[in-house]
Amino acid sequence: MISQLFTDIGSLWAKYGTVYLTGIANTLILAVTATLIGCIIGFFCGILQTIPFGANEHIIKRVLLKLIRIVIRAYVELFRGTPMILQAVFIYYGMPYFFGVSFKDIWTVSIIVVSVNTGAYMAESVRGGIMSIDPGQFEGAKAIGMNHWQTMLYIVLPQTLRNIMPQIGNNYIINVKDTSVMFIIGFSDFFAVHKMVSGAVFKYFPSAFMEMGGYLCLTLLASFLLRRLEKRLAGKSNYELVNADQLVMTAGTYHYPKEAGSPFEEINKDYKGEKQ
Amino acid sequence: MSEHILEIRHLSKAFGSHAVLKDIDFTVDQGDVTTIIGASGSGKSTLLRCINLLETLTTGEILFHGQDVSKGRINSSAYRAKVGMVFQSFNLFSNLSVLANCMIGQQKVLRIPADEARKRALYYLNKVGMAPYINARPDQISGGQKQRVAIARALAMEPEVLLFDEPTSALDPEMVGEVLDVMKSLATKDNMTMLVVTHEMSFAKEVSTHVVYMADGVIEEEGDPAKIFTNPENQRTRDFLKRILNQ
Ligand SMILES: Nc1ncnc2c1ncn2[C@@H]1O[C@H](COP(=O)(O)OP(=O)(O)O)[C@@H](O)[C@H]1O
Ligand SMILES: [Mg+2]
Numbered sequence: 001m002i003s004q005l006f007t008d009i010g011s012l013w014a015k016y017g018t019v020y021l022t023g024i025a026n027t028l029i030l031a032v033t034a035t036l037i038g039c040i041i042g043f044f045c046g047i048l049q050t051i052p053f054g055a056n057e058h059i060i061k062r063v064l065l066k067l068i069r070i071v072i073r074a075y076v077e078l079f080r081g082t083p084m085i086l087q088a089v090f091i092y093y094g095m096p097y098f099f100g101v102s103f104k105d106i107w108t109v110s111i112i113v114v115s116v117n118t119g120a121y122m123a124e125s126v127r128g129g130i131m132s133i134d135p136g137q138f139e140g141a142k143a144i145g146m147n148h149w150q151t152m153l154y155i156v157l158p159q160t161l162r163n164i165m166p167q168i169g170n171n172y173i174i175n176v177k178d179t180s181v182m183f184i185i186g187f188s189d190f191f192a193v194h195k196m197v198s199g200a201v202f203k204y205f206p207s208a209f210m211e212m213g214g215y216l217c218l219t220l221l222a223s224f225l226l227r228r229l230e231k232r233l234a235g236k237s238n239y240e241l242v243n244a245d246q247l248v249m250t251a252g253t254y255h256y257p258k259e260a261g262s263p264f265e266e267i268n269k270d271y272k273g274e275k276q
Numbered sequence: 277m278s279e280h281i282l283e284i285r286h287l288s289k290a291f292g293s294h295a296v297l298k299d300i301d302f303t304v305d306q307g308d309v310t311t312i313i314g315a316s317g318s319g320k321s322t323l324l325r326c327i328n329l330l331e332t333l334t335t336g337e338i339l340f341h342g343q344d345v346s347k348g349r350i351n352s353s354a355y356r357a358k359v360g361m362v363f364q365s366f367n368l369f370s371n372l373s374v375l376a377n378c379m380i381g382q383q384k385v386l387r388i389p390a391d392e393a394r395k396r397a398l399y400y401l402n403k404v405g406m407a408p409y410i411n412a413r414p415d416q417i418s419g420g421q422k423q424r425v426a427i428a429r430a431l432a433m434e435p436e437v438l439l440f441d442e443p444t445s446a447l448d449p450e451m452v453g454e455v456l457d458v459m460k461s462l463a464t465k466d467n468m469t470m471l472v473v474t475h476e477m478s479f480a481k482e483v484s485t486h487v488v489y490m491a492d493g494v495i496e497e498e499g500d501p502a503k504i505f506t507n508p509e510n511q512r513t514r515d516f517l518k519r520i521l522n523q
Contacts (some may be wrong), residue, residue, distance in 0.1 A: 140367030145357030
């Protein structure tokens with residue numbers, strides 16, 4: 001029973017260890033790459049969808065923005081509303097029909113399919129994230145003269161990123177598992193290894209057991225790293241006061257860039273006086 | 277040539293069919309400290325937001341040094357950089373430190389290099405007494421401190437006019453003083469041109485050079501504070517002042 005299981009796993013690992021490891025590596029690379037690209041797509045769509053336009057904007061701009069929203073909407077609905085396995089088939093076998101080209105490289109197709117799929121989910125997350133930012137943040141930025149892109153890039157998106165970190169983590173973990181459907185076009189991920197190996201040596205359960213453990217390790221590691229990242233994005237929970245006399249007393253622990261000196265020296269230089 | 281910094285001409289603003297501002301006319305000159313007083317809902321915030329182009333006017337125009345800025349023909353970013361705004365709810369950027377809040381606009385809008393922007397930011401943070409807090413994030417400081425940082429952020433853009441929309445209304449009573457002191461010093465020591473919506477009648481009376489009383493979207497009465505506070509002509513002004521000074 002238990003001992004038998006571990007003997008089987010041991011013999012599987014001795015013979016196919018590197019194959020399993022290659023599978024894990026492929027799964028990881030695909031999931032990480034596609035999640036990153038998917039996030040970029042999602043952020044891009046999210047920004048485009050939330051460009052504000054009023055009734056007195058130029059007609060061409062209004063039509064264009066409206067059109068962008070419709071296209072993104074269609075993209076989101078299409079890729080969220082169909083199985084990824086079919087999307088892979090469509091793109092892999094559909095390209096030769098429509099464009100006369102076929103992808104030689106399964107990696108390219110897999111990355112495109114998973115990225116575009118993730119992008120569709122992320123677009124919605126980002127849109128929701130942007131809408132949940134306090135309108136005062138936009139107004140504060142506008143009031144000092146920042147334009148829409150600057151406001152987005154420096155103020156809104158960093159806050160959005162922090163807020164949707166859990167969803168990004170979710171998407172990544174889903175991708176680690178769901179990239180297995182790419183076997184349909186011949187991508188050899190971690191799960192594909194299981195099918196290949198167990199088909200060859202008829203050790204279904206031991207192999208499945210290893211797969212379970214492997215996937216769980218991958219996702220637990222991801223959860224752990226994401227937690228840490230979330231904490232870092234949230235910033236320090238305390239701050240150091242920068243006092244003139246504190247500078248004297250605790251000069252050793254003071255973290256100011258050396259060449260910049262203390263803020264008080266800078267103030268004393270009198271920026272106003274310098275300008276004249 | 278006596279050119280005004282700001283000249284508001286026949287400004288009207290409606291939200292749908294709800295006319296909030298009706299034919300507003302007034303001017304702001306260099307060094308003016310104008311307070312706008314009036315009951316809640318009379319359109320004071322909307323007026324400031326129109327001036328800063330956060331709302332689009334329904335009709336009328338806003339001249340900045342004689343140039344119409346309200347029709348979308350000018351670069352509204354450049355204009356906004358010259359007309360600072362301090363909000364009731366602070367609106368500090370919550371992802372940035374106190375120092376970065378005061379640098380980002382300089383760097384991105386005015387394209388000032390980081391070290392210069394930093395100097396400027398520190399200069400103004402020091403002015404509002406917030407230099408020790410440069411490393412803090414907005415959610416780590418008190419309301420009064422937030423508002424002082426917001427003032428420094430606006431000042432760091434070196435605007436020609438500073439608009440304040442009830443800067444002390446969201447504060448606990450014990451913090452009102454520290455913000456008013458900063459504003460007072462800006463008005464008297466730095467000769468800053470300011471347009472202040474406030475319910476702080478002591479500020480209106482003692483600091484401002486000009487008082488505007490608004491009711492139901494129109495300017496009912498305006499003049500110098502001595503006249504408005506001691507001898508208002510308009511019955512509504514008298515009623516309003518009686519109500520607010522007696523509470
Ligand atoms: N975005 C908006 N949409 C519709 N009505 C608004 C909007 N903003 C303000 N109002 C209305 O305009 C009137 C004046 O508001 P406001 O300028 O905030 O007054 P005050 O600042 O003097 O209290 C109020 O009746 C308010 O309901
Ligand atoms: Mg108001």
